[in-house]
Amino acid sequence: MSYLLKGVQACWFFKQMHGIVRPLIKAHLLEKVFSVQKLKTTQQFSQDSSRNMDCFSYIIVGAGSAGCVLANRLTEDPDSTVKLLEAGPKDTLFNSKRLMWKIHMPAALTYNLCDEKYNWYYHTTPQKHMDNRIMYWPRGRVWGGSSSLNAMVYIRGHAEDYNRWSKEGAVEWDYEFCLPYFKKAQTHELGADLYRGGNGPLHVSRGKTNNPLHHAFLDAAQQAGYPFTDDMNGFQQEGFGWMDMTIHQGQRWSTASAYLRPALSRPNLSAEEDTLVKKILFKGTKAVGIEYVKDGGKKTIFANKEVILSAGAINSPQLLMLSGVGNADDLKKLGIPVVCHLAGVGQNLQDHLEVYIQQKCTQPLTLYKSQKPLNMIKIGLEWLWKFTGDGATAHLETGGFIRSRAGVSHPDIQFHFLPSQVIDHGRTASQLEAYQVHIGPMRSTSVGWLKLKSTDPREHPIIEPNYLSTGSRGDPGNYRPVSLTSIPGYLTLKFQLSKKQGSTYSHVVTRLGDVRTCLLQLPPPP
Numbered sequence: 001m002s003y004l005l006k007g008v009q010a011c012w013f014f015k016q017m018h019g020i021v022r023p024l025i026k027a028h029l030l031e032k033v034f035s036v037q038k039l040k041t042t043q044q045f046s047q048d049s050s051r052n053m054d055c056f057s058y059i060i061v062g063a064g065s066a067g068c069v070l071a072n073r074l075t076e077d078p079d080s081t082v083k084l085l086e087a088g089p090k091d092t093l094f095n096s097k098r099l100m101w102k103i104h105m106p107a108a109l110t111y112n113l114c115d116e117k118y119n120w121y122y123h124t125t126p127q128k129h130m131d132n133r134i135m136y137w138p139r140g141r142v143w144g145g146s147s148s149l150n151a152m153v154y155i156r157g158h159a160e161d162y163n164r165w166s167k168e169g170a171v172e173w174d175y176e177f178c179l180p181y182f183k184k185a186q187t188h189e190l191g192a193d194l195y196r197g198g199n200g201p202l203h204v205s206r207g208k209t210n211n212p213l214h215h216a217f218l219d220a221a222q223q224a225g226y227p228f229t230d231d232m233n234g235f236q237q238e239g240f241g242w243m244d245m246t247i248h249q250g251q252r253w254s255t256a257s258a259y260l261r262p263a264l265s266r267p268n269l270s271a272e273e274d275t276l277v278k279k280i281l282f283k284g285t286k287a288v289g290i291e292y293v294k295d296g297g298k299k300t301i302f303a304n305k306e307v308i309l310s311a312g313a314i315n316s317p318q319l320l321m322l323s324g325v326g327n328a329d330d331l332k333k334l335g336i337p338v339v340c341h342l343a344g345v346g347q348n349l350q351d352h353l354e355v356y357i358q359q360k361c362t363q364p365l366t367l368y369k370s371q372k373p374l375n376m377i378k379i380g381l382e383w384l385w386k387f388t389g390d391g392a393t394a395h396l397e398t399g400g401f402i403r404s405r406a407g408v409s410h411p412d413i414q415f416h417f418l419p420s421q422v423i424d425h426g427r428t429a430s431q432l433e434a435y436q437v438h439i440g441p442m443r444s445t446s447v448g449w450l451k452l453k454s455t456d457p458r459e460h461p462i463i464e465p466n467y468l469s470t471g472s473r474g475d476p477g478n479y480r481p482v483s484l485t486s487i488p489g490y491l492t493l494k495f496q497l498s499k500k501q502g503s504t505y506s507h508v509v510t511r512l513g514d515v516r517t518c519l520l521q522l523p524p525p526p
């Protein structure tokens with residue numbers, strides 16, 4: 001409901017909007033490793049576990065997007081035992097999603113970006129190329145991880161991105177190889193086809209609000225000469241259309257809902273919450289166990305097959321370094337015994353920025369009215385009762401992909417449209433009827449790093465994304481891309497409502513230079 005309550009911000013990160021999809025494929029690849037069997041008997045595990053409660057086949061660190069999938073897939077083999085450890089709490093209270101509505105009500109998504117309850121609440125270093133702004137990086141710290149906090153946009157990468165990975169050496173990551181796994185993971189509410197799955201655990205649906213501003217956005221894009229695409233995850237990503245969302249029957253469909261909960265009753269899975277893994281334990285250079293803290297007590301457990309680190313883009317390298325795997329010089333400075341000198345740990349940190357272009361709306365069509373207290377209560381009650389209404393969507397229902405300039409092989413700019421205004425991740429409430437278009441580059445070239453600040457696993461690492469470090473200021477090559485009309489050098493969004501709904505035009509005409517200015521002028525975090 002916080003889109004309704006507060007609206008969100010002006011600039012957010014995550015390198016690939018398909019970030020959630022990649023871990024899912026990884027887990028599905030496991031099917032190649034062992035054939036899927038029905039649970040034979042629960043006795044075997046009970047006997048094994050009573051022999052040694054501290055040893056498992058697999059230990060999975062982090063019950064996020066990847067961790068929940070892995071826990072499910074690995075426990076399909078009844079001979080494997082799995083311990084899943086999560087630093088944050090469960091995502092339900094007394095098994096009720098309603099009691100944890102801030103996570104499960106899609107429209108409530110910005111609530112959890114405003115505090116540290118289910119969120120690591122990271123910040124970057126001051127960004128040299130952004131007038132020293134410190135950027136806020138929310139990350140999930142709860143069952144489901146960032147899939148319990150994210151914006152629920154379901155976008156696969158472009159086929160050419162996977163093909164490039166494969167050419168660069170990631171064998172079997174080409175699109176043709178990945179597609180069956182995308183489909184296997186998914187149940188699309190519009191049914192299965194060449195690209196969509198019809199029987200997977202990850203439910204995906206389209207928006208139901210029918211807000212006229214979404215139609216206006218799509219009309220504007222077509223007036224500007226861009227095609228309508230009916231499935232951005234299908235044959236044609238390029239163009240504008242209705243986006244897919246990881247929402248099922250009005251509820252956020254995180255990987256905790258899709259993968260973890262259905263596996264919780266398996267006797268070979270033991271899932272923990274509020275458990276901070278401090279260190280990976282090695283025998284030589286082989287990971288054999290982990291050390292964690294729970295309820296103030298320290299505990300050690302072991303894996304006889306694998307220790308799987310799925311703690312996310314920040315915590316996984318942090319944990320490796322805390323365990324002695326990383327750049328030996330850096331580790332020695334902090335007095336960490338070196339297990340393995342691997343200079344790449346913490347390097348190659350990549351993220352992309354989004355610019356939000358916000359526009360006052362001349363008619364009361366935005367979500368602003370839904371932010372009035374009485375309306376919020378109504379929306380909240382409807383969702384609690386039936387999981388329907390304005391609370392049942394993330395409202396990012398339309399979007400698009402374009403190519404920034406001639407010669408670019410496939411789309412490199414992504415748009416989302418929101419019929420509301422979001423300021424600073426929702427940490428500042430919106431005060432007017434307004435809507436916004438998110439514009440983000442898909443293949444940013446800036447590369448950064450992260451390093452440990454201390455040996456305390458609770459202390460946030462130093463996060464240096466090096467935003468906008470490639471290219472120089474004012475280099476038109478960097479900013480020319482954004483154009484929704486044929487007027488070169490301008491971003492023009494023209495919204496025209498159909499006659500039935502009354503007619504109004506709102507224009508955002510932003511010089512490309514201004515997009516950058518707007519980025520630089522965003523307020524620093526409080």
Ligand SMILES: Cc1cc2nc3c(=O)[nH]c(=O)nc-3n(C[C@H](O)[C@H](O)[C@H](O)COP(=O)(O)OP(=O)(O)OC[C@H]3O[C@@H](n4cnc5c(N)ncnc54)[C@H](O)[C@@H]3O)c2cc1C
Pocket residue numbers: 014016017018019020021023061062063064065066067085086087088113138139140141142143144145146147149150151152153154155275276277278310311312313315316319
């Ligand atoms: C605000 C926001 C909006 C986003 N919107 C979208 C979107 O709309 N669409 C999309 O596709 N992607 C989106 N993303 C990105 C997407 O959610 C992530 O790419 C994806 O969830 C990452 O999965 P992961 O498994 O790598 O990490 P995570 O899902 O973050 O999981 C890591 C887990 O490990 C746990 N953990 C970390 N350290 C430890 C430790 N030491 N001990 C125990 N547990 C630990 C964490 O608490 C967490 O639960 C968004 C992300 C954010 C933050």
